[in-house]
Amino acid sequence: MSSPLNFEDWFALNQLYARYASALDAADWDAWPEFFTDDCIYRLQPRENHERGFPLATLSFESKAMLRDRVYGIRETLYHDPYYQRHVVGTPLVREVAGGRIRCEANYAVFRTKLSQLTTVFNVGRTIDEVARMPDGSLRFASRLVVYDSEMIPNSIIYPI
Template sequence: MSSSVNINFEDYLQVSQLYADYARAVDSGDWDLWPEFFTEDCIYKLIPRENHERGFPLATLFFESKGMLKDRVYGIRETLFHDPYYQRHVVGAPLIHKADNNRFESEANYAVFRTKLSQESTVFNVGRYIDVIERTPEGLKFSSRHCVYDSEMIPNSIIYPI
C-alpha cells in the first residue's frame, strides 16, 4: 500500500492535530469531550486484528452514532463500576492514504498505557487506528474510527475509549 498522497502541509497539520487532540481528550478523563471528535453518523469499533484482517464483523466495542458514544460516556460515569485508572496514549504520525477537499483516509499506530492507583504502569492496548476523517463546519471529525488491536489477549474490561 502506497502512502504517498498529494496533500498540502496545512491539511496534514490539521489531521495530525486531530490525532493529538483526541489522545489528550481521552487521557484527560473528561469523557464529554470524546463524542465531539465524531460526526453524527459515525462508526467507532474496537476490533481484534485477526477479525479485521479476516473480514469478521465481531468487535469488542461497536458504536454506530454519536448518540451511542454519548450513551457510553453516561455508562462510564454513572453505571460502570471498576477500579479507577489513568491511561496515556502514544500515537504515531498519521499516514494519509487518500485525500480530497473534504475527506481523508488515514491510519496511525497507537499504544495505550494504563496506570492503576498505587501500581506501576503497564501496556494496556496496542494497535493502529484506521480512520475516515471529514471536514465539517466545526473542523475535522472522525466519521469512522476502527481501533484494530494486535493482541488476542485483552484485559477483561475495557472501560475508557481507546
C-alpha cells in the same frame, strides 16, 4: 482521485489526533464524542477478526449519540478500579484524500496506571480512520476502526481507545 494534503490540512489532521489522545488521557469524556461526526462509526476489533474479515467487534457504536451513551455508562453505571491512561500515537499515514475525506491510519499504544501499581502496556494496535471536513472547516472522525493486536485483553474495556 487522491490529492496530497497542504500544510494547513496536514497540521489540522495531526492536531485532531493529538487533541483526541489528550482528551482521553485527561478523562474528558464529554469531549470524546465531539471528535466525531453525528453519523460516525467507532469500532474496537481484534486484529485477527479484522484480517479475516469477521465483523465481530469488542465495541461497536454507530452514531455520536451512541458515543454519548457510552460516556454516560463510564460515569454512571460502570464500576471498576480507577486507572489512568496515556496514549502514544504515531503520525497518521495518509492513504487517500478525496471528496472532502481523508483516509488515514496511525499506530498507537495505550499505557495504564492503576493507583499504587506500576504502569503497564494496556493495548496496542492501529486506527484506520476516515476523517471528514466539516462545514466550519474543522476535521472530525467519520469512521474510526481501532484494531488491537493482542487476542488477550483485560476482562473489560471501560474507556475508549
